Amino acid sequence: MSTGELRIEGLRVAIPGREILRGISLTVRTGEVHAVMGPIGSGKSTLAHVLMGRSGYEILGGTVTLDGIDLLSLPTWQRARAGLFLAMQQPIEVPGVSLARTLAASRPEIPAGEIGAGEKASRVRVRLRSEANRIGFDARFLERSLNMDLSGGERKRNETLQMGVLRPRFAILDEIDSGLDVDALEAVGRRVEEATTEWDLGVLAITHFRRLLDVLRPDVVHVLSDGRIVATGERELAELVDRTGYAEYA
Numbered sequence: 144m145s146t147g148e149l150r151i152e153g154l155r156v157a158i159p160g161r162e163i164l165r166g167i168s169l170t171v172r173t174g175e176v177h178a179v180m181g182p183i184g185s186g187k188s189t190l191a192h193v194l195m196g197r198s199g200y201e202i203l204g205g206t207v208t209l210d211g212i213d214l215l216s217l218p219t220w221q222r223a224r225a226g227l228f229l230a231m232q233q234p235i236e237v238p239g240v241s242l243a244r245t246l247a248a249s250r251p252e253i254p255a256g257e258i259g260a261g262e263k264a265s266r267v268r269v270r271l272r273s274e275a276n277r278i279g280f281d282a283r284f285l286e287r288s289l290n291m292d293l294s295g296g297e298r299k300r301n302e303t304l305q306m307g308v309l310r311p312r313f314a315i316l317d318e319i320d321s322g323l324d325v326d327a328l329e330a331v332g333r334r335v336e337e338a339t340t341e342w343d344l345g346v347l348a349i350t351h352f353r354r355l356l357d358v359l360r361p362d363v364v365h366v367l368s369d370g371r372i373v374a375t376g377e378r379e380l381a382e383l384v385d386r387t388g389y390a391e392y393a
């Protein structure tokens with residue numbers, strides 16, 4: 144697998160009347176895990192949304208590239224095609240469309256050479272069941288409408304499952320641990336961690352809690368406060384934040 148990078152440089156983003164991100168720079172390389180921690184409302188989800196191309200934000204400056212490709216000029220689906228994946232903090236419900244159909248239509252990377260569409264669809268289903276198994280996600284959810292009437296924790300498992308099937312180059316995980324019980328947290332964290340060696344997944348994991356990071360073992364930890372990265376360090380930084388909070392970064 145070739146090495147690559149998701150590079151964010153000087154990113155400044157506003158919503159009408161207010162600048163939310165005030166110059167974010169960080170680079171995630173393939174196979175690396177970067178954690179982003181920070182107080183409520185500091186701009187973590189805004190960063191995730193802007194990277195994936197959600198509308199309603201004004202880019203005031205800066206660049207985002209994936210393996211040198213300018214992401215900010217692309218629509219969301221092309222960012223996904225370039226290898227970016229977002230597990231949303233609050234996954235949306237999509238009535239009438241099943242997870243299995245969504246993923247079959249999403250063109251996951253399957254290194255199979257010359258295979259037909261039918262063969263590919265059946266391989267997607269095999270991968271889907273295997274991924275569901277790995278994180279203890281009941282197969283009955285696969286044919287149900289996407290996220291409809293799922294509990295918070297089930298939605299997070301659902302997002303993890305999609306990542307496993309699609310095999311993106313870089314995954315942004317926005318509080319993938321929220322709503323998970325300890326066993327599910329362990330399973331989800333382990334799945335993501337294994338992906339970093341299985342296909343060299345690069346991860347940007349937004350979280351409030353050290354517990355996920357004990358499983359994910361980030362290479363780099365960033366603290367985001369009021370739209371700026373105010374500290375960057377190794378795993379000890381997550382332990383420090385866990386013990387002492389954010390007061391010193393305010």
Ligand SMILES: Nc1ncnc2c1ncn2[C@@H]1O[C@H](COP(=O)(O)OP(=O)(O)OP(=O)(O)O)[C@@H](O)[C@H]1O
Nearest residue numbers: 158163181182183184185186187188189190199232
């Ligand atoms: N579309 C929007 N319209 C108005 N305000 C917004 C919008 N998007 C974000 N904000 C505001 O921008 C700030 C940053 O929000 P964001 O969701 O990025 O925070 P966060 O760091 O993810 O917080 P949390 O830890 O609670 O998830 C908040 O004050 C939020 O209310």
Ligand SMILES: [Mg+2]
Nearest residue numbers: 187188189232
């Ligand atoms: Mg958020």
